[in-house]
Amino acid sequence: MKLGxxxxxxxxxxxxxxSLRSEKGDPIFSLDDLGERLGTRPxxxxxxxxLPQDPGTLKRLVESDPGNRYQVIWGHLSSIAAERSxxxxxxxxxxxxxxxxSRGTIILEMGGDHVGERMKGGRIYLRQAAGDYLGQEMTGxxxxxxGAGNYAFRRMSGGLGVIKGDCGNFLGLGCSxxxxxxxxxxxxxxxxxxSSGSLRIHGDAGDYLGLLMKGGRITVxxxxxxxxxWRMKGGTIRGKAFGPEAADGVFGLD
Amino acid sequence: xxxxxxxxxDLIRALEELRLHVARKDLAVGNQRINSQLYxxxxxxxxxxxxLLLYGGMGANKTTLVNLLGSSFLSLSFSEVEDQMVTGYPxxxxxxxxxxxxxxxxxREAEEPCTVLWTPWSRSRWKLINEVNRFPGGKQxxxxxxxxKRKISYAGQVYEPGDTCxxxxxxxxxxxxxxxxxxxxxxxxxxxxxxxxxxLAGLALSxxxxxxxxxxxxLPRFTLQEFDSLPGLVAQKELEPQVELAVLCLVRDFTxxxxxxxxxxxxxxxxxxxxxxxxxxxxxxxxxxxxxxxxEGLSDRVRQDLRSFSRALAYLLDRxxxxxxxxAVAPYVIWHRINPIRSIIDRPPxxxxxxLAFVAELVEKSINRTMNERADMNIIFSxxxxxxxxxxxxxxxxxxxxxxxxxxxxxxxxxQMR
Numbered sequence: 001m002k003l004g005x006x007x008x009x010x011x012x013x014x015x016x017x018x019s020l021r022s023e024k025g026d027p028i029f030s031l032d033d034l035g036e037r038l039g040t041r042p043x044x045x046x047x048x049x050x051l052p053q054d055p056g057t058l059k060r061l062v063e064s065d066p067g068n069r070y071q072v073i074w075g076h077l078s079s080i081a082a083e084r085s086x087x088x089x090x091x092x093x094x095x096x097x098x099x100x101x102s103r104g105t106i107i108l109e110m111g112g113d114h115v116g117e118r119m120k121g122g123r124i125y126l127r128q129a130a131g132d133y134l135g136q137e138m139t140g141x142x143x144x145x146x147g148a149g150n151y152a153f154r155r156m157s158g159g160l161g162v163i164k165g166d167c168g169n170f171l172g173l174g175c176s177x178x179x180x181x182x183x184x185x186x187x188x189x190x191x192x193x194x195s196s197g198s199l200r201i202h203g204d205a206g207d208y209l210g211l212l213m214k215g216g217r218i219t220v221x222x223x224x225x226x227x228x229x230w231r232m233k234g235g236t237i238r239g240k241a242f243g244p245e246a247a248d249g250v251f252g253l254d
Numbered sequence: 255x256x257x258x259x260x261x262x263x264d265l266i267r268a269l270e271e272l273r274l275h276v277a278r279k280d281l282a283v284g285n286q287r288i289n290s291q292l293y294x295x296x297x298x299x300x301x302x303x304x305x306l307l308l309y310g311g312m313g314a315n316k317t318t319l320v321n322l323l324g325s326s327f328l329s330l331s332f333s334e335v336e337d338q339m340v341t342g343y344p345x346x347x348x349x350x351x352x353x354x355x356x357x358x359x360x361x362r363e364a365e366e367p368c369t370v371l372w373t374p375w376s377r378s379r380w381k382l383i384n385e386v387n388r389f390p391g392g393k394q395x396x397x398x399x400x401x402x403k404r405k406i407s408y409a410g411q412v413y414e415p416g417d418t419c420x421x422x423x424x425x426x427x428x429x430x431x432x433x434x435x436x437x438x439x440x441x442x443x444x445x446x447x448x449x450x451x452x453x454l455a456g457l458a459l460s461x462x463x464x465x466x467x468x469x470x471x472x473l474p475r476f477t478l479q480e481f482d483s484l485p486g487l488v489a490q491k492e493l494e495p496q497v498e499l500a501v502l503c504l505v506r507d508f509t510x511x512x513x514x515x516x517x518x519x520x521x522x523x524x525x526x527x528x529x530x531x532x533x534x535x536x537x538x539x540x541x542x543x544x545x546x547x548x549x550e551g552l553s554d555r556v557r558q559d560l561r562s563f564s565r566a567l568a569y570l571l572d573r574x575x576x577x578x579x580x581x582a583v584a585p586y587v588i589w590h591r592i593n594p595i596r597s598i599i600d601r602p603p604x605x606x607x608x609x610l611a612f613v614a615e616l617v618e619k620s621i622n623r624t625m626n627e628r629a630d631m632n633i634i635f636s637x638x639x640x641x642x643x644x645x646x647x648x649x650x651x652x653x654x655x656x657x658x659x660x661x662x663x664x665x666x667x668x669x670q671m672r
Contacts, residue, residue, distance in 0.1 A: 002636075002640045003634040003635075003636035003639045003640055004633070004637055004639075005638045006495060006498070006636065007499070007632050007633050007636040008633075009496075010495040010496045010498070010499040010632075011494075011496075011625075011629050011632075011633070014496075014625060014626075014629070021321035039292060054534055054538075054656070059486060124436070
């Protein structure tokens with residue numbers, strides 16, 4: 001007898017339930033599967049909706065290489081994995097790690113760009129220097145990094161950032177809250193357009209520190225380059241020594 | 255020849271009226287309530303070469319009931335049936351149970367083949383092994399061989415008793431008992447608990463004033479022709495397709511294990527669910543999955559036993575061999591063959607003691623799942639096997655079903671067909 005007829009006989013007159021289908025739509029085996037349906041820059045909600053509940057699948061996806069195409073999806077997955085994990089999540093490297101992270105801990109062995117972007121809570125530790133856009137638009141949580149590239153903590157509005165080494169240009173650009181501590185030196189235009197929050201630099205700072213700043217506090221324990229506080233409208237800048245053309249409103253450290 | 259079922263009904267009635275077996279109706283089959291000990295014992299008499307184990311404390315009417323049934327079905331006196339049984343104790347020997355060399359042959363001059371005098375137990379088609387767990391492990395192996403081969407061998411001679419009804423009884427573990435080997439337990443088709451009579455049954459039994467042997471004479475007697483016709487009558491009961499499917503899925507539910515070789519839990523020896531095998535497994539802790547809740551898988555004998563006893567019980571109850579019958583039969587076929595993990599069975603409502611109830615829940619869960627949630631995946635698989643859809647497409651569709659049978663059985667089967 002054909003197996004199909006056997007099944008038909010077995011299920012004749014019965015209502016077939018569908019609750020066994022635990023995953024919506026087609027199966028998700030790889031980042032490509034997610035990417036094909038979500039595009040390259042999906043929202044967190046879109047990723048969560050499609051993501052299988054199976055922890056094994058999530059682990060497999062987080063451990064896979066997103067390439068250049070699916071970095072944002074991978075970033076969301078890293079945050080979801082960290083939030084679901086009772087233990088700190090160890091990752092080797094990756095751009096957008098901890099994207100929109102709200103709780104949990106991520107430990108990154110190597111840095112990448114956009115680490116901790118838009119994070120709201122939780123912790124991220126980087127054992128190496130981060131790339132550009134570290135903690136961009138973060139509103140909460142904390143990031144500790146060996147160093148950082150350009151645009152670290154850009155448009156930050158809350159949380160804490162600690163850079164244990166040097167960082168590049170535009171540190172704290174457009175900051176409206178939170179605290180940033182740089183234990184090394186930073187490049188030029190740190191605190192540019194800053195409106196609130198605190199920026200402490202233990203080493204030297206480059207030119208145009210606090211350019212056009214409207215509020216907040218900048219403290220530099222080393223030397224500051226030229227034109228510190230240029231066209232600043234509010235806030236305070238304190239430094240050990242300032243270069244030429246520093247604004248009138250800057251203060252020396254006692 | 256009239257249908258012997260009427261005589262069986264007379265027998266059941268007579269056993270109660272004569273106060274030879276009065277017990278609680280502890281088993282529900284649909285809306286019918288029956289006494290499991292009595293009905294499974296009679297079902298075993300309607301089949302051949304199956305073994306039924308009655309498990310219970312002393313005085314629970316295990317041995318007497320089997321001997322009474324033997325007396326009725328074989329048309330022998332009660333004492334004749336009693337004389338045929340073997341009883342377990344450590345000093346029991348193969349010679350006393352099976353047979354011994356005829357000493358007279360040494361007096362003969364002509365060289366003739368060795369002659370064995372087979373015991374009544376060996377020659378009987380109604381074999382009761384009483385208190386089997388009082389036999390030490392080595393002696394239990396004798397029954398393992400007999401149940402397996404359906405032949406009795408001694409001193410190079412082989413005796414074939416023909417189609418036989420096997421019964422065993424055992425007590426719970428006492429100081430003088432030995433554990434039963436798993437291989438022997440697997441050859442026992444059904445294990446039925448025998449309970450002490452309850453208040454009303456005790457009251458009824460106290461009305462019995464005559465000796466059991468004397469009362470047994472009043473039981474209906476079956477002719478040899480009637481007794482031999484029973485397996486054929488049972489075989490006429492066809493299992494519904496739902497039952498066939500549920501049996502297959504039930505056995506696979508217990509046997510499949512993602513971490514076992516070839517996903518077959520019967521391959522496991524030291525690694526077991528109770529020893530941490532399932533830690534971190536996707537199915538572990540999921541109450542819908544059965545694989546992680548029992549240490550042992552089920553052999554194919556379970557499938558055969560489920561089918562046989564479902565038919566026999568349906569015949570006795572004069573009903574279709576439907577899912578209700580399977581739900582009633584399956585726990586008794588499975589519970590002695592497996593060990594549930596302690597972290598579940600030790601907790602309320604099982605308290606480490608209600609293993610049969612726990613297995614009944616697993617059975618119910620598996621059958622309900624097969625008849626409802628598994629419908630789609632079973633149909634997808636069957637279409638692919640029949641060649642009505644592509645194997646690739648079926649594999650892709652099956653991959654979204656979070657079910658051990660789909661993932662560990664269907665998809666690997668389709669991969670081989672590819």
